[in-house]
Amino acid sequence: MTATTSDTALAVERHWHDLASRRRLYSLGGLVLMLVALGGSLWFANESSAGKFWDRLPHVFDFIDQLVPRDGWEVWRALFDLPSPYADGSLKYDYPDGRIYITQSFYIPQYFYKMIETINIALVSTIIGFALGFCLCFLAASNIVTQRWLRFFVRRFMEVLRAFPEIVIAGFFLAVLSLGAIPAILAVSIHTVGALGKMFFEVVENADMKPDEGLRAVGATWVERVWFGIVPQVMPNFLSYALLRLEINVRASTIIGAVGGGGIGEALRLSISRTHEAKTLAIVLLLLLTIIAIDQLSAWLRRRLVGEQAFAFGRGG
Amino acid sequence: MATLTAAEYEAVAARHPAVFAGSRRKQVTRLIVGLGFVAYLVFAWWFFAVGTVLANGNWGIAGVYLADWVSYETRPNIVFTSDGLKVKYPRFSAYSDQRQPEWVELQDVRAPGLAGRVAMTIGNGAVLVEPGQVSARRGGESLAITVAPDQTVTAAEPLPAWAGQKKPGGTIVLSFGFSGSVQIEGDEVKVRHRFWGWEDFVFDPNSPFWGKSLGEVMSLILSGDRIEPGMSNAQLAWDNILNNSEWQHGDVWLKLGQTIVMAFVGTVFASLLAFPLAFAAARNVTRNRVVNQVTKRLFDFLRSVDMLIWALFFTRAFGPGPLAGISAIFFTDTGTFGKLYSEALENIDDRQREGIRSVGAAPVLVQRYGVIPQVLPLFISQSLYFWESNTRSATIIGAVGAGGIGLKLWEAMRTNSDWENVAYMVLLILIVVFVFDNISNFLRKRLVNQSVA
Numbered sequence: 001m002t003a004t005t006s007d008t009a010l011a012v013e014r015h016w017h018d019l020a021s022r023r024r025l026y027s028l029g030g031l032v033l034m035l036v037a038l039g040g041s042l043w044f045a046n047e048s049s050a051g052k053f054w055d056r057l058p059h060v061f062d063f064i065d066q067l068v069p070r071d072g073w074e075v076w077r078a079l080f081d082l083p084s085p086y087a088d089g090s091l092k093y094d095y096p097d098g099r100i101y102i103t104q105s106f107y108i109p110q111y112f113y114k115m116i117e118t119i120n121i122a123l124v125s126t127i128i129g130f131a132l133g134f135c136l137c138f139l140a141a142s143n144i145v146t147q148r149w150l151r152f153f154v155r156r157f158m159e160v161l162r163a164f165p166e167i168v169i170a171g172f173f174l175a176v177l178s179l180g181a182i183p184a185i186l187a188v189s190i191h192t193v194g195a196l197g198k199m200f201f202e203v204v205e206n207a208d209m210k211p212d213e214g215l216r217a218v219g220a221t222w223v224e225r226v227w228f229g230i231v232p233q234v235m236p237n238f239l240s241y242a243l244l245r246l247e248i249n250v251r252a253s254t255i256i257g258a259v260g261g262g263g264i265g266e267a268l269r270l271s272i273s274r275t276h277e278a279k280t281l282a283i284v285l286l287l288l289l290t291i292i293a294i295d296q297l298s299a300w301l302r303r304r305l306v307g308e309q310a311f312a313f314g315r316g317g
Numbered sequence: 318m319a320t321l322t323a324a325e326y327e328a329v330a331a332r333h334p335a336v337f338a339g340s341r342r343k344q345v346t347r348l349i350v351g352l353g354f355v356a357y358l359v360f361a362w363w364f365f366a367v368g369t370v371l372a373n374g375n376w377g378i379a380g381v382y383l384a385d386w387v388s389y390e391t392r393p394n395i396v397f398t399s400d401g402l403k404v405k406y407p408r409f410s411a412y413s414d415q416r417q418p419e420w421v422e423l424q425d426v427r428a429p430g431l432a433g434r435v436a437m438t439i440g441n442g443a444v445l446v447e448p449g450q451v452s453a454r455r456g457g458e459s460l461a462i463t464v465a466p467d468q469t470v471t472a473a474e475p476l477p478a479w480a481g482q483k484k485p486g487g488t489i490v491l492s493f494g495f496s497g498s499v500q501i502e503g504d505e506v507k508v509r510h511r512f513w514g515w516e517d518f519v520f521d522p523n524s525p526f527w528g529k530s531l532g533e534v535m536s537l538i539l540s541g542d543r544i545e546p547g548m549s550n551a552q553l554a555w556d557n558i559l560n561n562s563e564w565q566h567g568d569v570w571l572k573l574g575q576t577i578v579m580a581f582v583g584t585v586f587a588s589l590l591a592f593p594l595a596f597a598a599a600r601n602v603t604r605n606r607v608v609n610q611v612t613k614r615l616f617d618f619l620r621s622v623d624m625l626i627w628a629l630f631f632t633r634a635f636g637p638g639p640l641a642g643i644s645a646i647f648f649t650d651t652g653t654f655g656k657l658y659s660e661a662l663e664n665i666d667d668r669q670r671e672g673i674r675s676v677g678a679a680p681v682l683v684q685r686y687g688v689i690p691q692v693l694p695l696f697i698s699q700s701l702y703f704w705e706s707n708t709r710s711a712t713i714i715g716a717v718g719a720g721g722i723g724l725k726l727w728e729a730m731r732t733n734s735d736w737e738n739v740a741y742m743v744l745l746i747l748i749v750v751f752v753f754d755n756i757s758n759f760l761r762k763r764l765v766n767q768s769v770a
Contacts, residue, residue: 034585037581038581038582038585041582042582044574044578044639045575045579045582045639045643046640048571048574048638049637049638049639049641049720053635053640056634056635056636056640059634060631060634060635060644061634062633062634063630063631063633117364120361120364120365123357123361124358124365127354159751160747163709163746163747163750163751164743165709165712165713165723165726167712167713167716167723167726167727168726168739168743171726171727171730171731172730175375175378175379175382175730176374176375176378177370177371177375178370178373178374180365180370181365182365182367182371251623251624251625254623254625255624255625255713255714258717259713259727265625268625268626269629269717272630272633284622287622287623287626288618288621288622291621292617292621295621
């Protein structure tokens, strides 16, 4: 009896060793694969870059030299469009020229105005994306729509909207509409429809179906079932995701701005390429503060809407 | 069991109006929020001058650009000369005097590219050009047009719907729908014939393989005599494909590779650096308020300085190329990962750690066996999630100068004439994003299952 027990024990132990060593082998294999891919990638990146890594490494932080203004107050003058003592008629010190006058004496400093423009781009695109994503998501949820083909079609449609490079949409509308904010709005909102639609339909699929059942029992139509049975329970989550998207969209519209969509992104790109240190610092400072403020505001609102669970995961696709 | 009739329902509803009407405050709030949104959208319409911009948009050209995504035009010009009709092609066209497309027939040829008559079929129509005379047919209708020596263009009969003339004696434009158009001017006939598909996608007209069917190319590669003495035919074909002057396959693939590498290396390095930093930032692992706060604020800083700003700075440091993109993604995502990882660490189950500690393990071993097994699948899963989204970001920051396919896309769009190349690159990007999305989903599902089991 004891012999058999120890035999079993031995077999179990042998099996455990087998499993452990196979696991170790897999981990090692994965690690080697990863290192090879990483090494190859680095070599490729280095080979195909204009500046070689080791040659350029000592100069990486050279850009900081280009960020030192003539004196500390220059940054504030650039930020608030105050006249500079160094003004020599060049674009570098022409801060007051950017003022946007609202009344005779009251003006909005140029970069604040551009920042507002960028925020508005993000806000409008989020609203458009929310509205369209809201309409689409119910058609993609398996618990609401029984037709497989419709779900399949809507899901693929949203996938394409999401994966389509924003910059191509922006570039296309820039060609049709000429420079301005509207190509940026279109590009960002098209992406937002896809991204929010995906998040939304996943929320809808996790919704409690009991209200829906009740409504179905009293003969409600499809629209009534969705509107009274599903929407009230998913709305807080929807709003939370929309706020998260707003944070991302502020960044996205800054980037699209840099490639011709106007707003603060364009100002930043121009200022960096012309080495206007004070202006660059002013814009970076303004962007940093705005992004932190919007992140905090959105985090606070989301916490109020859905509680701590809104912070489980990152910024989303 | 009592059942209510409709009348009884009404009575109940009438007795308890508060239950059915909902709270007044809620209704008012909803109304105000709705009105607020409408007011904001009206403001935005004014702020961005949407109406004016849309009205001034060049919508006619938008259709042409969209058609260019999936089709191409061949544009012969037929010039009236004293010797006959001279057929000319744009400078970089596949066609020339020696090589005429199938749908253009030169009759009564006097010299290469010089003919007495030129007959063309365009879609469901046909055009015959003779000196001083153009006859066109579309569907069942036909039209005869004379081009007088004083360069006035006149039609023999009233123009049908598919032809247009802005002023008497001026240019007549014949439209053949999607298939193209023919513009008859006083001294020449400009033809635009549109075809579905991508022109010369594999071989360009300078290649000896151009215009050959797949079978012919294969037989040349497998058994034909060497076309270039220096290299085998297979090598020549491959070389011709990579250096296709219109599509630049080799360059596009290289740039796409750069973008993929940017996202991959940036994400891996960011994960590697964020890993130890997250342990310093988690207040239940490192019991030092100052260290926690400093690392966390560092993460916030890296994350909030946008990827765009990092990209612009590093493009100046490294020059355009993947190194700039890698650094930008690395800096931004070190912040993002650090934040996510440290939050995951702060939410771990403490019992495992206590168990390891109770058997007298050293602090490092406590982390190794008490903490890492809990969080590693989560960490990797989050990194994978960002790997896919970074592939998309890398395209965009490429356009501001960090190189890769983004810059190439941007250059192709700026010229406004290479929309088919844009379509090609977009297709490649969509395929890459789709494949990575699936790989990352697959790996994540496996990881999460493993950690649950």
